[in-house]
Amino acid sequence: MASLPRRRSQGPTKETEGMSRPVRIAPSLLSADFAFLAQEARSVTDGGADLLHFDVMDNHYVPNLTVGPLVCAALKPHAMVPIDVHLMVRPVDALIESFAQAGASLITFHPEASDHVHRSIQLIKAKGCKAGLVLNPATPLSVLDHVLGDLDLVLIMSVNPGFGGQAFIPSALPKIRALRALIDSSGLPIEIEVDGGVKPDNAFELGAAGADILVAGSAVFGAADRAGAIRAIRERAEEGARQRGA
Numbered sequence: 001m002a003s004l005p006r007r008r009s010q011g012p013t014k015e016t017e018g019m020s021r022p023v024r025i026a027p028s029l030l031s032a033d034f035a036f037l038a039q040e041a042r043s044v045t046d047g048g049a050d051l052l053h054f055d056v057m058d059n060h061y062v063p064n065l066t067v068g069p070l071v072c073a074a075l076k077p078h079a080m081v082p083i084d085v086h087l088m089v090r091p092v093d094a095l096i097e098s099f100a101q102a103g104a105s106l107i108t109f110h111p112e113a114s115d116h117v118h119r120s121i122q123l124i125k126a127k128g129c130k131a132g133l134v135l136n137p138a139t140p141l142s143v144l145d146h147v148l149g150d151l152d153l154v155l156i157m158s159v160n161p162g163f164g165g166q167a168f169i170p171s172a173l174p175k176i177r178a179l180r181a182l183i184d185s186s187g188l189p190i191e192i193e194v195d196g197g198v199k200p201d202n203a204f205e206l207g208a209a210g211a212d213i214l215v216a217g218s219a220v221f222g223a224a225d226r227a228g229a230i231r232a233i234r235e236r237a238e239e240g241a242r243q244r245g246a
């Protein structure tokens, strides 16, 4: 998927005033049953998911091991929505190429995992995918200095990467607010994604803080009613976004 052309973001107009900006939901397949991946993906896209979040862990950058480009390519024909690949691997560049070929639409990576962050971003875009940088809970926003304008998305981790089902780290909220202010003042159409411990209970605050995309693994796949969980997270996040005036 080619990157969208750059445009200045616009504040509310007469037509959009009072309407909230839609918040997109990306269920994390990390909490799915891997023996039935296509059916699991289908269960959440039928339930309203906007993206499929695909967590790639290498037992090196993070202490866990998941799946690679072969599994992404196998899933691709069954994915009814774009695949959002979250690389938790070091180094990243060789896998960027493989995941682009495997059908990723969006590829995000951690700046600590690349010796040349700008080069890795350009590589993602050269392969026709949208590019995002992932900030761990202890990674400051200043890591975005000098590359913000090259990004389509920033992913704020609200848990330490490596495992699903962890508790949300509240310091992510002021960080999202600060990032929202930074992006809005830049006028660039960069989206904010949040990953880790997202639930219906904290979705209002996340929407109010400025999140555009919410990743939810255990809260969606662990729910008896997955469509209901997706709907609850989206509705609460959009209420929050409305309160913010988005």
Ligand SMILES: O=C(CO)[C@H](O)[C@H](O)COP(=O)(O)O
Residues within 6 Å of the ligand: 028, 030, 031, 053, 055, 086, 159, 160, 161, 162, 163, 164, 165, 166, 195, 196, 197, 198, 215, 216, 217, 218, 219
């Ligand atoms: O990147 C991740 C972990 O490193 C996962 O995307 C994340 O943890 C989602 O799972 P949950 O919603 O259960 O926290």
Ligand SMILES: [Fe+2]
Residues within 6 Å of the ligand: 028, 053, 054, 055, 086, 195, 215
């Ligand atoms: Fe993730």
